[in-house]
Amino acid sequence: MEDRRTKPPLLYIDQKQNSSPEVSSQSFYYSAQQQSKEKNNVRAAKESSRSRFQSLSTHExxxxxxxxxxxxxxxxxxVMTKQGTFTGVIEERKDDTVSLIVTELPRRRIIKTEDxxxxQIVGF
Incomplete structure (x- = not known):
């Protein structure tokens, strides 16, 4: 008796018998020395950007x-002056004075540029 549920295949697919997969190898790599050199370059760039602001004059x-x-x-x-140190936001500069908004009272300080x-930048 023949099994009625199985049918012969409708389409035969011819497959290559000797097909081997093509392997593409890695074309480049990073060594630990290269990564450390890149990190040192990034650190040097950060340090130079910090020191650029510190090397400016107070007017600049x-x-x-x-x-x-x-x-x-x-x-x-x-802001360090002859009268003391204030932390705040520099608002404006007029002629020979700088207006500074500080966190303590009085809120606004007017400082002469010669003082x-x-x-130093604290942050945002």
Whole structure:
């Protein structure tokens, strides 16, 4: 008796008997030395960008902070003067004075540019 559920195949697919897969090997690699050199280059670039701001004069630092892109938030700065150290945002510069908005009272300080000793960026 013949099995009625099995049918002969409708289409025969001819397959190659000696087909071996083609292997593509790796064309390049990174060694640990190359990765460490790249990391050192990135560190050096970061350090040089930090030191660029520190190497500016106080007048140039004020101009740099005031001329940032408008899309960036205002930078908090630590302003060191002959009277003391203030932390706040530099708002504007007029002639020989710098207007600074600080976190403590009074909120606004007007500092003469000749009294400025140093400016350090604290963050956003």
């Amino acid at each position: 630092k004020v101009n740099y902070i005031l001329n940032l892109q408008e899309t960036l938030p205002a930078l908090k700065c630590k 400025l000793l140093d400016i």
